[in-house]
């Protein structure tokens with residue numbers, strides 16, 4: 001009897017040990033990503049430990065059980081910036097980073113700026129890492145994450161990143177990818193970010209899955225001066241493959257996302273809610289498939305004046321033969337409520353999905369009921 005009890009206890013403990021790690025697997029282009037794999041979990045307790053675990057060359061499963069606050073750790077910088085959208089208190093101001101104000105906003109009023117240096121550049125994340133929050137306790141304040149310079153096989157799951165100089169354009173990006181492969185960003189909440197919530201830079205990001213995240217655009221400092229964040233998601237790069245599924249995009253006013261640089265984007269079962277301005281910017285070279293998404297009180301689903309890439313919005317069930325041929329399923333219709341819809345009929349690029357790992361698609365109405373409750377950190 002006693003030995004049976006002990007055996008049960010041992011197996012329960014083993015299960016608990018396994019539970020400290022990534023939940024589920026990536027769907028879509030980053031399918032197969034393993035991050036730190038079966039490495040013994042580590043539990044950083046200080047900012048320095050967190051930075052070290054993310055930046056060393058060992059495969060790691062890094063579990064966050066607390067808040068890591070980087071504000072003030074690199075000092076405060078004061079200087080002269082600019083106010084391209086006006087000096088009103090609801091307007092974001094800009095840091096003169098790389099002479100941006102001087103070169104691009106010469107006629108904007110000059111204003112004093114004072115910002116936290118730690119927010120400007122994120123923590124370097126090397127290859128073969130899983131960064132996972134426990135419950136809703138994994139929070140990083142005042143500094144983002146940078147997966148760059150050839151890093152591959154990285155999972156970021158169930159954490160919150162917040163408060164990166166939200167008053168200032170160029171105040172910091174929450175998650176940056178540039179020159180990467182196989183990255184999965186899942187169940188992450190980002191809020192109060194100065195610049196982009198998620199940015200895929202000019203270098204190839206290759207295979208990326210961005211799923212179940214909460215992009216919270218509510219802010220007191222906006223480039224559109226209306227409480228809605230403008231810089232949200234920027235997907236560029238060289239032939240990047242991006243699966244964007246199950247994300248909740250709240251209270252944004254633009255670039256949600258801006259897509260450029262030959263990016264092939266599968267945007268499926270996402271929920272845009274309460275957005276001013278536009279969601280999609282369709283730049284030259286972009287190839288975008290929208291299916292099963294919901295746009296509710298979301299302004300313009302697509303910024304019509306910007307469309308210079310290719311976009312298929314699965315406008316009716318009779319016209320998506322290309323989906324069945326190249327994605328292996330009939331594309332789902334998108335749903336628009338109090339939103340300017342967009343009819344994108346270009347199927348000429350759907351062939352590029354052929355042979356790739358493709359995320360499944362459910363109906364827009366099922367996304368509408370599930371996404372607001374399942375997206376973001378603290379939900380798995």
Ligand SMILES: *[C@@H]1O[C@H](CO)[C@@H](O)[C@H](O)[C@H]1NC(C)=O
Nearest residue numbers: 057058059126127128152153
């Ligand atoms: C990451 O893990 C893979 C598979 O184990 C290995 O081949 C590769 O060298 C690792 N990368 C780094 C940078 O350690």
